[in-house]
Amino acid sequence: MKIDARSADRFAAKPYPDIRAVLVYGPDDGLVKERADTLTASVVEDPRDPFRVAELSVGALKDDPARLIDEVAAMAFGGGRRVVRLRSSEDSLAPLFASFLADPPGGDTLVVLEAGDLPPRSKLRGLFEKEKSSAALPCYRDEEGTLESLIRETFAQAGYRATPEAIAFLRDHLGTNRLMTRQELEKLMLYKGPVEDGHSSIDMDDVLACVGDSAHLTLDDLSFAVGDGDLAQVERSLTKAFAEGLHAVPLLRAVSGHFIRLQTARGHLDQGQSSDQAVAKLRPPVFFKTKDRFKRQLGRWGAVALGTAINRLLDAEMDCKRTGAPSEMITSRALFELTARAPKSRGGRG
Template identity: 45%
Template sequence: MKLAGSAAESFVKRPDPAVRAVLLHGPDEGQVRERMQALTRTVCPDVGDPFRVADIAPATLSDDPARLADELAAIAFGGGRRVVRVAQASDSQAAAILGCLARPVGDALLIVSAGVLPPKSKLRSAFESTDGAVAIACYPAEGRALVALIRQGFADAGIRLEADAAETLAALLADDTASAHAEIEKLRLYLGDEPRALTPDDVRACCGDQSAHSVFELAAAVADGRQGEVQAISDRLFQGGDNAVAIVRGVSRHFDRLFQARAAIEAGASADAAMKALRPAVFFKETDSFRRQLGTWTCPTLLAAIDRLTEVERQCKSTGIPAPLVTQRGLMEIAALARRARGGR
């Protein structure tokens, strides 16, 4: 059976007792890890219990396919249901895993994780079609979905929010869902027992690593047409191991916000009113540069920049050209648009 959306979330919190095997797969490795841990805790609250939680490496399973059935049939010392986990599996281990799906043994919960699996993958097809098995795809939360996930995470942690706090954290995060959970926990510890709501300034003070802030700097440099800084900041990000698609999406979010505000201005709003209407609101330290950029760009030129960024992301994923090269070339072209709009200044 295949589960997605709210059905998947509900299942991870309270799995159907009739389900004996779960496949977690997809591009969001953080979400895969989080869901594997959450499912494990529904059976054994102590995920480090060596008697009730067994981890089998894919290489081990390839060398000894019978190991999986042995672990699934084993009885825990001291009693209790067991969990058997195979992380980062692939179709290379499909024979052993599919054999256990076809001929279940014991009452242990089998959890298998994998990266991106095509629809015709043996593992994916088997989990989606076998009774008593579930397949859940894990994709990055973006936009409103990420904000909703963050709000729910704060609610579960008992943290009250001021306006824009969730949106501010969403803007700081990469698309790895696990980052959201880690940052929420950091903010819970930061607030401690203070009986107050979390503010956007709290989020900015505590969250987002240096690379997230550097992406903000990069977006501002692109929008200002500061090509030398675009080169320097992007070099630093790539040398630090940042992902090209995440960088492009961070810059795209900045241009999306510029477009929203510029459209409001062209509809008759003042620059201040247009900026205040954005969610999250423009950070006070960024107000002057954001207002300056609104004076540089028009709706048509912003749309052209957004279209170019969409094309850059597509090229990063599909052309085979090194992603850093594609990204820097695209960002420099957009920065050149800003310079031309300012008359070359």
């Protein structure tokens, strides 16, 4: 059974009673885990109960496929429904689950599989979408509207009120990984203190004080430093990013995104609009504290230079994927090269 992305949360909270196995998959691993946890909680009160929740690995099933049936058929000590969880699922499991779904054992145990971004041609995904006793639950990255709703709902459920400015900043900077988003929001609420002590209002000062060192702001610092031609800041930002465990490709894509926004605004500028008008058209909007800095870069970087920079970043990303050279070295070289070539004079009207 194929579950629509818009119905995924509702299904995870209350799966259909005739469903024996659910495949939770998608590019947002944080959301995959969250929905798998929700499915487990729909069956078991305590997900840490070893008698009612069993964890299996792909390797264990490859070595002994019969373990799946054994775990599904097992009775819980003390009674109650059981959940069998399987992480890092892959297409190699398709034949095993085809056999399982064709003739499942008796009982009401729910099997929950977690997987990455399975393509439409995936055998495992196709199986779970086709069979009536199984469901495929997609987990796509939060879009702007979904992310803003999540932020508002999280604050409201805990009794906090955030200013529109704070919500807009969080929406534009928290990124698209559901788990990381929730962690940052929980950190912010912990920073504010208990609602009952009069700390229910969250404003920009709170957000900047608490979320200001997040990975996404590190990426903003790096992107602006490259555009400014600030080699020292680029080096500091790269060192911090790599120390925080950020990978090369997301770094390159973040800087590419910054230059693509400059290129978009540059197009408006070259059509005769003012820099204020050109920047105002961008979505999501440029953060007010960096708007002047963005406009200065817009004035210096011409269309040709922006196109060359974007192509250089795309080439670096491809090099990270297809060459044997260390990706951190490729990324650093490309960013230092762009930074050194950053225009120092105005490239057009502002």
